[in-house]
Amino acid sequence: MDTECGNPVWPCAMAGAAACLSGFDGLGVILHGSSGCYYFTRSLVQAPLYCTYLGGEEAIFGTEERLRATINALKGRYEMIAVLLMCVPSIIGEDCRETLPCSDVIWVDVPGYAGQLEEGYASALEALAPRVGEGVSGVNIDGIAGTDRFSRGNAREAERLLRKAGLSVATRFCDTTLHAAYHAGAVTVETNPDIQSGVGTSAGSLLGLENLKATMRHLESCCSTADIDPVLREIEATEEAVVRACDRFLQHNDPPATAIFSTASYAHFMAGLLATYLDADIVAVGTRNEPGFPMAFGRRAASLDTIGAMIEESSPALLIGSSYEHALAPGIPFVGMTYPLRGQYMLQHRALAGTEGVLGIMEAVLNAAGGRSCHRI
Amino acid sequence: MNSKISLSNTCRYEGCTVTGALAVTAFVPDGISIVHGPSGCTQHNVSLLHSTLMQHEKPSIPRIMTTALGEREIIFGGESALEKAIGIALERSPHAIFVISTCVAGTIGDDINAVCAPERDVPVIPIDCAGFLNGGFRQGFVSALIGLSTLIGPCAPGGDAGVNIIGERNLEVDAEQNFAEVERILASLDIPVNVRYVRNAATADMKRFGNAGLNLFREDPGGLLSRFFAQNFSLPAICGYPTGPQAALDLISRLGAIYKTDCREALREEEAAWEALADDFSDLRGLAVSLAPDPSPADGRAARDFTEYFGIALSRNAPAVPWSDPVGIGGARRLLRQWRRRAHGY
Numbered sequence: 001m002d003t004e005c006g007n008p009v010w011p012c013a014m015a016g017a018a019a020c021l022s023g024f025d026g027l028g029v030i031l032h033g034s035s036g037c038y039y040f041t042r043s044l045v046q047a048p049l050y051c052t053y054l055g056g057e058e059a060i061f062g063t064e065e066r067l068r069a070t071i072n073a074l075k076g077r078y079e080m081i082a083v084l085l086m087c088v089p090s091i092i093g094e095d096c097r098e099t100l101p102c103s104d105v106i107w108v109d110v111p112g113y114a115g116q117l118e119e120g121y122a123s124a125l126e127a128l129a130p131r132v133g134e135g136v137s138g139v140n141i142d143g144i145a146g147t148d149r150f151s152r153g154n155a156r157e158a159e160r161l162l163r164k165a166g167l168s169v170a171t172r173f174c175d176t177t178l179h180a181a182y183h184a185g186a187v188t189v190e191t192n193p194d195i196q197s198g199v200g201t202s203a204g205s206l207l208g209l210e211n212l213k214a215t216m217r218h219l220e221s222c223c224s225t226a227d228i229d230p231v232l233r234e235i236e237a238t239e240e241a242v243v244r245a246c247d248r249f250l251q252h253n254d255p256p257a258t259a260i261f262s263t264a265s266y267a268h269f270m271a272g273l274l275a276t277y278l279d280a281d282i283v284a285v286g287t288r289n290e291p292g293f294p295m296a297f298g299r300r301a302a303s304l305d306t307i308g309a310m311i312e313e314s315s316p317a318l319l320i321g322s323s324y325e326h327a328l329a330p331g332i333p334f335v336g337m338t339y340p341l342r343g344q345y346m347l348q349h350r351a352l353a354g355t356e357g358v359l360g361i362m363e364a365v366l367n368a369a370g371g372r373s374c375h376r377i
Numbered sequence: 378m379n380s381k382i383s384l385s386n387t388c389r390y391e392g393c394t395v396t397g398a399l400a401v402t403a404f405v406p407d408g409i410s411i412v413h414g415p416s417g418c419t420q421h422n423v424s425l426l427h428s429t430l431m432q433h434e435k436p437s438i439p440r441i442m443t444t445a446l447g448e449r450e451i452i453f454g455g456e457s458a459l460e461k462a463i464g465i466a467l468e469r470s471p472h473a474i475f476v477i478s479t480c481v482a483g484t485i486g487d488d489i490n491a492v493c494a495p496e497r498d499v500p501v502i503p504i505d506c507a508g509f510l511n512g513g514f515r516q517g518f519v520s521a522l523i524g525l526s527t528l529i530g531p532c533a534p535g536g537d538a539g540v541n542i543i544g545e546r547n548l549e550v551d552a553e554q555n556f557a558e559v560e561r562i563l564a565s566l567d568i569p570v571n572v573r574y575v576r577n578a579a580t581a582d583m584k585r586f587g588n589a590g591l592n593l594f595r596e597d598p599g600g601l602l603s604r605f606f607a608q609n610f611s612l613p614a615i616c617g618y619p620t621g622p623q624a625a626l627d628l629i630s631r632l633g634a635i636y637k638t639d640c641r642e643a644l645r646e647e648e649a650a651w652e653a654l655a656d657d658f659s660d661l662r663g664l665a666v667s668l669a670p671d672p673s674p675a676d677g678r679a680a681r682d683f684t685e686y687f688g689i690a691l692s693r694n695a696p697a698v699p700w701s702d703p704v705g706i707g708g709a710r711r712l713l714r715q716w717r718r719r720a721h722g723y
Contacts, residue, residue: 005416005442005443005444005445005462005465006440006441006442006465007419007423007438007440007441007442008416008417008419008420008423008443008445009420009423009424010420011417011420011421011424012415012416012417012420012421013417014417015417015421034393034480035391035392035393035513036392036393036394036395036396036421036513036514037393037417037418037421039392039393040393040421040424040425041421044421044424056507059480059483059484087415087480087481087484088480088481088484091451091481091484091485092484111415112415112417112418112481113415113417113446113447113448113450113451113481114447114448116417304423304438323427323431324427324438327427327431327437327438328438340424340427340428342427342428342431343431343432
């Protein structure tokens with residue numbers, strides 16, 4: 001049994017796979033399992049998904065008939081169908097791949113007990129097997145998932161910056177067509193390195209100004225049409241604006257002791273930003289997922305028990321995370337950055353990536369830490 | 378997708394049994410719920426409850442633990458993980474522990490009753506849901522209400538400590554407003570609420586259950602709950618919150634008869650309040666609407682009475698307006714506001 005057993009807060013592998021595959025137009029996604037898991041995932045992902053609605057009878061006598069009926073009902077409506085095998089079909093060990101051979105069906109073994117969101121996202125991409133297309137120009141954008149309220153804003157910001165650098169966009173993983181998935185560009189930029197497609201050569205991350213600069217330089221070296229000077233000038237102007245605002249803030253306030261709870265990449269980005277520009281003391285970093293890279297500080301925190309204990313131990317003056325963290329410590333100035341963000345409206349497609357991402361999140365931090373609004377994202 | 382809807386198995390399309398059970402157990406503030414399954418099952422219910430409680434502007438999150446079954450437990454069994462979770466829960470000094478099984482635990486054949494059976498410092502109550510293997514949301518909800526009845530103390534014959542409210546829909550957005558409507562009607566007859574079974578009722582509160590003079594069920598479509606409580610606790614019962622003016626007046630009359638109290642003044646006040654509401658929405662007279670979703674056969678009569686009272690015609694081809702069995706005057710007012718917005722094209 002996992003030691004983090006009190007109020008787990010991060011979705012399972014199946015939800016991650018659904019979030020990934022629902023981003024491909026032309027791909028019908030069937031959750032082969034029960035209604036309860038389906039309804040939750042549907043609300044999480046907010047994209048069309050289908051379900052075989054298994055009941056107790058199928059768990060005993062087999063699920064093949066319902067799966068066949070569901071696949072048949074979707075045929076003709078999609079170029080390809082993805083079947084996500086959930087907990088019970090996986091446990092009963094029924095292998096429908098043998099009995100339902102279809103060339104246009106991909107199978108993803110993602111029972112909820114097999115891991116968390118990021119593992120499911122990766123398994124889904126492995127099953128889909130997207131690839132670089134021959135002679136395809138443009139740069140891929142990685143890290144888009146329906147579960148991340150910032151991913152649409154990230155994608156738009158990445159697209160804007162690439163265009164500003166004279167580059168076109170090839171494929172957006174995962175918010176694209178099936179055709180584009182199999183005709184991706186040879187170079188990729190990351191908007192959320194926790195969920196990478198692995199397609200093409202990574203030019204780096206767009207999270208944070210230093211990473212953005214390095215990524216642009218990498219793009220310049222591998223894309224002959226790139227003209228990154230306009231973006232570098234924008235980065236410089238952004239940095240000046242952030243430094244000026246932080247100087248003003250620090251004339252009246254102490255650097256905030258900050259606790260950050262998010263996915264590993266976002267948490268790492270945020271910690272770097274606050275330490276660099278606001279001289280903030282990062283008193284706690286809790287990551288929802290296992291970081292895929294070495295982190296100087298921080299530890300896994302995917303349950304409310306762990307998160308609550310970390311907040312209590314670190315006594316932060318500023319809390320960055322989800323509405324769970326806000327609910328645990330409603331008196332601490334709060335900036336929302338992590339799923340879920342309940343109890344507030346968020347209509348605008350805000351970004352964390354790129355220059356706009358830095359400006360947006362720093363604006364929210366300064367307003368919250370300066371006591372101007374503890375609810376602003 | 379609903380490619381094979383079978384009317385004999387509508388629970389297939391309901392929410393999860395586990396969610397139904399947690400819609401009861403998570404509302405015992407001094408209890409801990411343990412969901413015996415993968416952590417994802419608990420996470421999605423924690424997320425749902427968090428979201429619902431934020432809508433109720435109650436940011437606190439109930440204590441829900443998971444046994445976090447992984448591949449190892451799937452192969453070798455999860456009973457020791459459950460034992461361990463119960464041990465961790467006991468360290469947190471709850472007054473009761475509720476163990477809810479999932480479809481994964483059901484499929485691998487874990488015997489949660491056996492694990493919960495040994496005597497411990499506090500009651501450890503198994504609620505056998507087995508996720509979708511054992512019905513849907515409603516089944517989990519009913520199983521939990523029945524399971525938690527072991528916390529109820531003995532009945533005092535002829536009790537008159539008020540009315541027990543049973544089976545409130547804790548996840549509905551207007552649960553508190555609906556309760557307030559019923560409480561208002563009871564107050565008009567000077568009848569207090571005894572125990573809200575189970576909404577924010579501590580385990581000690583449940584011991585007072587038997588002091589009541591009446592059980593009022595939020596709803597009981599299959600009669601399962603009222604039969605169980607009739608067999609085990611000899612209290613008169615009324616099923617269903619009131620929808621529309623006639624149901625509200627009927628409730629007052631029945632309460633008057635059970636509590637042997639003069640209800641004429643309360644009836645007059647209630648009638649006057651409904652007439653005032655009808656005046657407020659007189660602009661809707663003559664409107665033709667269809668209801669979405671279609672009311673169930675049991676609700677059909679209430680829906681017809683409701684629309685008729687406000688001079689609104691029901692017609693299959695008319696624009697659809699939402700229908701959600703509004704409770705009392707407050708519920709009616711909120712629903713009619715939505716209908717007015719639709720009538721104005723929003």
